[in-house]
Amino acid sequence: MNAISVRGLRKSYGANTAVAGLDLEVHAGEIFALLGPNGAGKTTTVEILEGFRGRDAGEVEVLGEDPAAPGAAWRGRVGIVLQGTGEFDNLTVRELVHHFAGFYPAPDDPDAVIARVGLTEKARARTHALSGGQKRRLDVALGIVGRPELLFLDEPTTGFDPEARREFWELIRDLNAGGTTILLTTHYLDEAEALAARGSACSPAAGWSRCPPRPSWADGSTRCPRSPGGTRTAGRAGRRPPRRPRWSPGSRPSSAARCPGSPSTARRWRTSTSA
Numbered sequence: 001m002n003a004i005s006v007r008g009l010r011k012s013y014g015a016n017t018a019v020a021g022l023d024l025e026v027h028a029g030e031i032f033a034l035l036g037p038n039g040a041g042k043t044t045t046v047e048i049l050e051g052f053r054g055r056d057a058g059e060v061e062v063l064g065e066d067p068a069a070p071g072a073a074w075r076g077r078v079g080i081v082l083q084g085t086g087e088f089d090n091l092t093v094r095e096l097v098h099h100f101a102g103f104y105p106a107p108d109d110p111d112a113v114i115a116r117v118g119l120t121e122k123a124r125a126r127t128h129a130l131s132g133g134q135k136r137r138l139d140v141a142l143g144i145v146g147r148p149e150l151l152f153l154d155e156p157t158t159g160f161d162p163e164a165r166r167e168f169w170e171l172i173r174d175l176n177a178g179g180t181t182i183l184l185t186t187h188y189l190d191e192a193e194a195l196a197a198r199g200s201a202c203s204p205a206a207g208w209s210r211c212p213p214r215p216s217w218a219d220g221s222t223r224c225p226r227s228p229g230g231t232r233t234a235g236r237a238g239r240r241p242p243r244r245p246r247w248s249p250g251s252r253p254s255s256a257a258r259c260p261g262s263p264s265t266a267r268r269w270r271t272s273t274s275a
């Protein structure tokens, strides 16, 4: 059974094609990685799947519904890990997680969630006083407190030191072992390999489409020969887009913003092994 099915997804910002005909299937219960350099179209794709961004063409199903027009219960089944808690900075970790739990019909125990992400010792700390890695853990706590079936993680470990990354990976594996389907985007090939059984790579600049297909992340041959360094292959093609709006269950997708950009993206590099 698929948690996500995408056929022929296309999205442009003016003359800039950000996603050009992406096909994607994410099986229920797996961790799936969308890998690509800056500007490859990962965030655009994820925001379309989350229902935050409109699409130009293509068929998209997330948990059996079109995220552009989901039913009332759909948002409570999807977890989204945002970057930062904005105006909630003066609340404590515990207050904030309890507050978010109130958005959902059947939330997890907020204190158990705080423990799960390793923030029990910081439960009474104001969120502005957390370190970068602790803030990211809090972001995850807010994303999972509603007990989502499907969790989106957009570049979850960017800026982490190596130890924080490994700890974060453990958290993701633990969530997945508990039954949560996870789609993550990343710049890092090692992160995709460490976490995901399957994935797709997108790159407008490195010519991923010319890379030979790979049977799995784990076969030791996943590096694109045309991609120096394997992971960071291109600079961002345009300006950093504005941060997406804060989400809460029941909120509506934002309209698409403008962008400069990259040519065709989201070349599919499907691996076949399944967890």
Ligand SMILES: Nc1ncnc2c1ncn2[C@@H]1O[C@H](COP(=O)(O)OP(=O)(O)OP(=O)(O)O)[C@@H](O)[C@H]1O
Residues within 6 Å of the ligand: 013, 016, 017, 018, 036, 037, 038, 039, 040, 041, 042, 043, 044, 045, 187, 236, 237, 238, 239, 241, 242, 256, 257, 258, 259, 260, 261, 262
């Ligand atoms: N809101 C926006 N307004 C204008 N251009 C945008 C917007 N969002 C994305 N773009 C452009 O679309 C292309 C794909 O961007 P996107 O953010 O989806 O890529 P990405 O793979 O997530 O990149 P990164 O790894 O840097 O986050 C880029 O050329 C970018 O400049």
